[in-house]
Amino acid sequence: MxxxxxxxxxxxxxxxxxxxxxxxxxxxxxxxxxxxxxxxxEPPLRVSVFTANVSPPLNEPVGLGFVRFARTVEHPLLAKGVVLEHASGTVVLCAIDWCEFHNDSFQLIQSRIAEAAETSPRRVTVHCLHQHTAPSFDTNAQILMLPVDSPRRIATAAFLKRAAERIAAAVRQARKKMQPVTHVGTGQARIVKAASSRRIRLKDGSIAARMSSTKDKTLQDLPEGRIDPWLKTVTFFNRSHPIVRLHYYASHPQTFYGDRRLSYDVPGIVRERLQQETGVFQVYFNGCGGDVAFGKYNDGTRQARDRLVERLYRGIRESASRAKRFPATGLDWSVVDVKFGSRREPEFSSGYCRRVLADPKASASQRLKAAITLAWNERVRAGETVPLYRLAIGPVQMVHLPGEPFVEYQLAAQKMAPGAFVAVAGFGDCGMSYIGGDGIFTDRGGYEQTWALAGPCEDLLLGAIGKLLSGKRR
Structure with missing residues (x-):
């Protein structure tokens, strides 16, 4: 040879x-x-993570004024998210420790992130966790109810611009540190004794309102009601190494409210504890928790909050430990635009709202509701639509919704795609506030329908979610 x-x-x-x-x-x-x-x-999908401190300054009138201003800081308020790069384009998912943002305030944050990521605003979804220990933003409403030289109007606009730039700067830095994604992981765990319905139907057919905390034993003893007890976790892996975990759970997240203390409360405490313990970046999205809160299990004490923290912590650890890995094949980003309406009752009309704003005897809360309602009505009159988003990777479908949607929409989305792992986030653009089922408008009792500014839209939203989930996969 x-x-x-x-x-x-x-x-x-x-x-x-x-x-x-x-x-x-x-x-x-x-x-x-x-x-x-x-x-x-090389894997066709890459990811990086970002975080920015978006705490408002103390003793300044920042936000809509549900809480006048912050006096102390228990926790910094953070904006956390991921940048995903794929041949089909760049996508950004972001969750912020604020109560909510509406209209132009939402669009400012979204557009600045898009500029930093060099992508379209329609490929950026931003959400609030909805802690009531954090500010709410609606510059459109403030323009309608406050004079140009109002300290609150000036401070809010200036802070929003600074916060938007901080988040954008973090996104720009993240893009310098992209990592390949080879697999996507799915996990879920049942959270016990945390979420409970805010709307309990009594024997006489009326609705009992049970909010985020109560010492009323009668309300505590009522059943949990309709919730989604499952926390879902999506993990992006580089081979066997977890890069980031995204958690989705539906509930109003606050255990206290109104003491002028900045706090990221239960979900933030758990999120940051896990990140410190594991070294894996953690992002938390509030699901469709518009009609869900901690009220049954929270009496407003520190001990109750500690118990809720431990229950959510154990659940997230369990969900992460159960992660099933799948090849990160493809990325499909879908957007469906929804044309919501306005309420038809006289007290929600633009004319009525303008009369309230012009009335020197109107209370601060009346003026605030009139301005927020009028700002929404003007968007509707202008023919604006509100986008819904869906990100699909492998078996995972992440649906991101506006407003304060009821949990029924999350449960419906899961039924629409039974073969997929469906995780749903709410609390995007909250210009329309609550989005419940149509039945709330004829219910006796309950709170949410008094702020459901889009009116009956159940079929409209369900149809849009169905369209998202039936979209063509690439």
Whole structure:
């Protein structure tokens, strides 16, 4: 054999040398050939994470004024999220420790993130966790109810611009540290004794309102009501290494309210504790928790909050530990625009709202509701639509919704795609406030329908969610 191999090399020596030279010349002339081959071996999806401190300054009138201003800081309020890069485009998911944002305030944050990520605002979804220990923003409403030189109007606009730039700067830095995503993980765990319905139907057919905390044993003893007890976790992996975990759970997240203390409350405490313990970046999204809160299990004491923290902590750890890994095949980003309406009752009309705003005897709360309602009505009159978003990767479908949607929409979304792992976030653009089922408008009792500014829209929203989940996958 050695002899025959030597003969072959001798007999084909010239052609072999020519082939080597040709290959070398080809690599010099077409260097992209090697890069292209390498790119094919690289995972097509990349991710990075970002965080920014978006706490408002103390003792300044920032926000709508549900809480006048913050005096102390228990926890910094954070904006946390992920940047996903794919051949089909860049997508950003962001969750902020604020109560809510509406209209132009939402769009300011969204557009600045999009600029930083060099993508379209329609490929950026931003949500609040809805802690009531944090500010709410609606600059459109403030323009309608406050004079140009109002300290609250000035302070709010200035802070929003600073916060938007902080988040944008964090996104720009994140894009310098992208990591390949080879797998996506799915996990879920049942959270016990945390969420409970805010709307309990009594024997006489009326609705009992049970909010985020109560010492009323009669309300505590009522059943949990309709909730989604399952916390869902989506993990992005680089091979076996978890890069970031996104958690989705439906409930108003606050355990206290109104003492002028900034806090990211239960979900933030758990989120940051897990990040410190595991070294894995954690993001938390509030699900469709418009009609869900901690009220049954929260009497407003520190001990009750500690118990809720431990229950959510155990649940998230369990959900993460159950992660099933799937190849991160493809990325599909879908958007469906919804044209919501306005309430038809006289007290929600634009004319009525303007009369309240012009009335010097109107209370601060009356003026605030009139301005928020009027700001929404003007969007509707202008024909504006509100986008719904869906991100699909492998078996995962993440649906991101506006407003304070009721949990029924989350449960419905899961039924619409029974073969997929469906995680749902609410509390995007909250210009329309609560989005409940149509039945709330004829209920006796309850709170949410008094702020459901889009009116009956159950079929409209369910149809849009169905359209998102039936979209073509790439």
């Amino acid at each position: 050695p002899g025959s191999l030597k003969i072959r090399r001798q007999s084909h020596g010239h052609s072999f040398r020519n082939l080597c030279v040709a290959c070398c010349l080809g690599l010099l002339v077409f260097p992209g050939f090697v890069d292209g081959a390498t790119a094919e071996r």
